[in-house]
Amino acid sequence: MSKIAVVYWSGTGNTETMAGSVAEGAREAGAEVEEIQAADFGEDAAAGYDALAFGCPAMGDESLEEDEFEPMFEAVEGSLSGKKVALFGSYDWGTGDWMDAWRERTEGDDAEVVGTAIANLEPDDDALAACKELGAALA
């Protein structure tokens, strides 16, 4: 059984809702899943998982959240080589530029990016279904 971490930061709950669906999709596909807040994940933690999903909304100017998520991601990205990784998050007024840059960055870490999912503000049914598929793709 593959072991999967769903690691996320969410200020107003939208990305957290997405994390729940990613985890649900992975569990339904047979994986053992842990949902973890970004502040509780660290440099050495990625080694304990077969695959990882990371969730963070567009913040700053099309950036990752800078106080908790960005430092955590910077610390773990050296351990993602060869691992299956999924990325997801919510946004508002932009067009998803933060996710495009984040995907490129993660591919540059030699991770196997299985897919991404974005939602405009609160995820609708289609966005939640996409999150479940993302979780299943990691399992």
Ligand SMILES: Cc1cc2nc3c(=O)[nH]c(=O)nc-3n(C[C@H](O)[C@H](O)[C@H](O)COP(=O)(O)O)c2cc1C
């Ligand atoms: C400080 C701040 C910066 C933001 N920057 C962006 C941005 O650059 N582009 C964008 O599309 N949305 C931006 N947003 C909107 C959030 O991405 C959006 O509200 C999202 O749904 C928040 O997700 P959450 O509920 O998981 O925290 C920003 C929101 C805040 C509070």
